[in-house]
Amino acid sequence: MSSCPICDKETNPKYRPFCSKRCADVDLGKWLNGSYAIPGGNTDEEDGFSSDTAPNEPKIH
Numbered sequence: 001m002s003s004c005p006i007c008d009k010e011t012n013p014k015y016r017p018f019c020s021k022r023c024a025d026v027d028l029g030k031w032l033n034g035s036y037a038i039p040g041g042n043t044d045e046e047d048g049f050s051s052d053t054a055p056n057e058p059k060i061h
Contacts, residue, residue: 002011004019006026011019018024030036 004011004023006023009019011017015024
């Protein structure tokens with residue numbers, strides 16, 4: 001059987017892949033406070049475009 005990614009105890013089918021509601025909540029808290037992040041591409045602002053300009057239209061300052 002696999003182990004809980006938070007505390008390494010044996011998982012509980014009710015809370016899988018965690019061992020308990022507590023560990024599931026700890027994991028959720030890490031996502032909500034930004035401890036975990038999914039890498040992504042550039043945002044529109046990083047590309048130099050705002051959402052109100054077309055990609056081929058230069059941004060006017």
